[in-house]
Amino acid sequence: MTDPRKNTRDIFPPTGTELNAKSWMTEAPLRMMMNNLHPDVAENPHELVVYGGIGRAARTWKDFDLIVETLKDLEGDETLIVQSGKPVAVVRTHADAPRVLIANSNLVPHWANWDHFNELDKKGLMMYGQMTAGSWIYIGTQGIVQGTYETFVEAGRQHYDGDLTGKWVLTGGLGGMGGAQPLAAVMAGACCLAVECDETRADFRLRTRYVDEKTDNLDEALEMTARWTKAGEAKSVALIGNAADIFPEIHKRGIRPDIVTDQTSAHDPVNGYLPQGWTVAEWRAKAESAPKDVEKAARASMKVQVAAMVAFHEDGVPTVDYGNNIRQMALEEGLENAFAFPGFVPAYIRPLFCKGVGPFRWAALSGDPEDIYKTDEAMKKLFPENTHLHDWLDMARERIAFQGLPARICWIGLGDRHRAGLMFNEMVASGELKAPVVIGRDHLDSGSVASPNRETEAMKDGSDAVSDWPLLNALINTASGATWVSLHHGGGVGMGFSQHSGVVICADGTPEAAKRLERVLWNDPASGVWRHADAGYDSAIECARDHGLRLPGILGH
Amino acid sequence: MTDPRKNTRDIFPPTGTELNAKSWMTEAPLRMMMNNLHPDVAENPHELVVYGGIGRAARTWKDFDLIVETLKDLEGDETLIVQSGKPVAVVRTHADAPRVLIANSNLVPHWANWDHFNELDKKGLMMYGQMTAGSWIYIGTQGIVQGTYETFVEAGRQHYDGDLTGKWVLTGGLGGMGGAQPLAAVMAGACCLAVECDETRADFRLRTRYVDEKTDNLDEALEMTARWTKAGEAKSVALIGNAADIFPEIHKRGIRPDIVTDQTSAHDPVNGYLPQGWTVAEWRAKAESAPKDVEKAARASMKVQVAAMVAFHEDGVPTVDYGNNIRQMALEEGLENAFAFPGFVPAYIRPLFCKGVGPFRWAALSGDPEDIYKTDEAMKKLFPENTHLHDWLDMARERIAFQGLPARICWIGLGDRHRAGLMFNEMVASGELKAPVVIGRDHLDSGSVASPNRETEAMKDGSDAVSDWPLLNALINTASGATWVSLHHGGGVGMGFSQHSGVVICADGTPEAAKRLERVLWNDPASGVWRHADAGYDSAIECARDHGLRLPGILGH
């Protein structure tokens, strides 16, 4: 029997101005789903895996084909319904409704664990959507570079007077997301030593210029780091090895990095974390044949790695969980002080979320890099005072290789997002851009996620686990006229630990799109502001007042 | 400090044709939320409790007032956002979007249990929405009479050749839902002995003609049942007592009912089930002061009751779990064969769900019973062949006292619901009805719920716990233009065990409403048909084909 998830086809999204579907509103999800599986974008496209362990774009190749076909046929008042990567239905809606509605990986809480998910997944009833994999707005590693960059910059601000020259970051994992770390560190002025067990992943990062050097020798890697930091040069090295071996070894040698974190796919103990003493090939084979054995061994190794991280933390090294739930895994393995070091959101990101600031992004459906360069320039003109944004856009243009459809990310918030969207829409209308653009964001955003070990860790009022908010976010974006909306479970931190929502909207240059853009790109970040205002954050309350949000239960009638 | 949830106000929804809000689209949720708290509708309106343990209509009285005020002001292109009973925001949407979007009681799965919920609830951060309490389409006990009636009729068909004359049902609980049991049994031709510990509840059912007699003496109750069944008379008695005492006692005496079930609020072990040996007053007091003690004692008693139910089952008495999760509780207490008897959905209801048939309902915003009588007649004309429906409507008119705004329920499915909705809209347009009607349903419906111990127990493909479906249902209804849409967690079976979605749409007689009615009342039941078609039920696949549903991943392109 052939595996319905394996194939050797290479998928390239259509580019240019000719439509394959009946309108740009349906061409957009078509191109973006295919873009998620572009060989330069996806981690393992032949198995439909986009990033983050087994985060997929479609449940099977048959489903992929059916989605493509259905989108090509879809009318402007119809909506495609996707359930865990399978196109289950087409329904009549209306022009202002989304063209695609998606729910991936959602399980009733009592059954919301990897065991039950894997059982259903094996039966062909489910798909893991991660965050932007199953919701078709992953744009390659660039997507996370900005977030990681902001995080390192903020860490530098808090711990090293805003100057990371001569400092170095120790981390693990160079996958779809983790691969951003060496580049982001370098952009922020620091060196980086990233431990990655799978050499092909490291090679991919070398090829796309995200990491500078590669070695399989710890001494050599440490020597490089020492040399660069001494010279005040910001450079990075990928060390082929197991983070669970390397982290404790570095600690044992008495060497202290300046920042410690990790981005292996610890959230998924079967497919995401190489156990100590195993080869990668053995690991991949056993993930299929003996998943329980893999899980057990992986969890034990995670505990070892987290123990080393706690040790660095106790020695005063700024140490942070980068949202892969590795502390939870170690805790469950009996490491009682696994949560000694904080998550990166409460440590560095929450103040941004309070203003609705998060990973805003857009992609050029034309496929032409010039379209993105033009939007880069336009953004600088639109926000002349935001020098931080200018710096980022300049660096991004210089250092970030596009993957698949050219795209750009920058963290902006309420009051700015809809202005950017309306401007892009005008640029499409005037012909300045060759084709429409889509505008979206990560599910890791201000109002779109409940994830108590990551985005909503340590909320001021204790509402970490309340997931009304992301569900409302999806309903609001649907009601506001987004082009596609998704509701996922288990992204980032794994089954049982998060619920989150995605949104993408297409700017096709029409006045109707302008109205939708204005609503969606206002309401979406606003939902983050009020979620944080409700939790009692002063800066969110202030932001809500400044922007005239109407929040009866929060600000009064 | 005054409790923000207690008050002595009596709430009556406005009636008549004069608007308090700016349009019927916002007047409708206003009247329906208030109707949920009408003294004749709600179980404990002064504490905002509508039914089902602590299922509330608003988080606090302040939130109630804010919702009322906000709805009065809401424009036709605005949407009110309600998070666990609190009106958090008003956002700009458009005329075809819902006027209210609601998410109640949702928790990230790993934290989705009563302990964590109660902690948040106590802090004022949450509210338990049950199914139709927090989504404002509870219509009193009538709402469940039809479902219970259908269930008893189907049980009679399966076990007693379609004739329940001279048979009797043993059950527990006469609350908001459970109170329907004696009347439904009698309508189906059977007698009923219902054990209820709270005399005021039994009195309420006597007053509204849902039960015929009351006693606190088991011998007397059994004597009545014996007399009635012998005479072939269908009558019912409420026995004041504890089901955990009475069920085993009846079994011990060698007496065998013809059907055994239960509808105490076992899903909520703190607030829903009286422990053996406790008085009701003690129980209510300790639910506040020592919830852990109550829970422990209640769970132990549930185990005793379920053991008796298993014993009846083993003796060949048709025994069925009526959707209160009591088997799960007993299982967790160590009763290994707690799931020996089935749930009522796989036993009797699933064939209806396969055709999108479920608890369709409507309410007359005018407050005038004549409006409902007119719709009763119109329904008979619209469905001349459906004699089962005719019988039901006749019996309902004769036996069911309206509670609050006059309303009607009947189980109809895909292909019929939108026709009923369009007809009502025309009746409003022509002035035949005095005011608009709202049309909704229970969350316990074909496509709107994932609840592995109840609605989705024992699905053919094992997809019981997949909750993509109810989430999609909410997104679809939002995209189709329902008037309000809700997403809840934990209804019926309690925290951790269900996710579900509600929908209500207002027929105000306008052509715009007609378009929305056609979409919503088609897509909503259709989502149930395809959910069951996807699970492999032949009758659902056939129904999908008959109705021309477009289901690419299920029926092929």
Ligand SMILES: NC(=O)c1ccc[n+]([C@@H]2O[C@H](COP(=O)([O-])OP(=O)(O)OC[C@H]3O[C@@H](n4cnc5c(N)ncnc54)[C@H](O)[C@@H]3O)[C@@H](O)[C@H]2O)c1
């Ligand atoms: N902080 C954030 O903003 C954020 C955002 C998205 C995802 N995440 C989380 O970060 C993690 C990584 O995401 P990703 O998309 O890069 O996943 P990925 O699966 O694409 O990459 C994980 C990488 O870790 C490597 N790895 C596994 N075990 C290892 C070990 N023991 N030692 C060294 N390397 C090992 C794998 O070979 C792989 O290359 C996930 O848990 C994800 O959920 C965080």
Ligand SMILES: NC(=O)c1ccc[n+]([C@@H]2O[C@H](COP(=O)([O-])OP(=O)(O)OC[C@H]3O[C@@H](n4cnc5c(N)ncnc54)[C@H](O)[C@@H]3O)[C@@H](O)[C@H]2O)c1
């Ligand atoms: N099957 C269905 O269609 C369906 C629909 C909705 C709700 N339910 C479930 O049915 C249950 C009852 O719902 P409800 O709205 O009537 O709840 P409710 O809380 O209004 O009523 C429960 C009743 O049980 C009584 N009771 C509690 N413990 C008792 C005991 N030990 N002995 C005798 N009586 C006892 C209470 O006094 C109360 O009157 C809930 O669990 C609910 O989730 C089932």
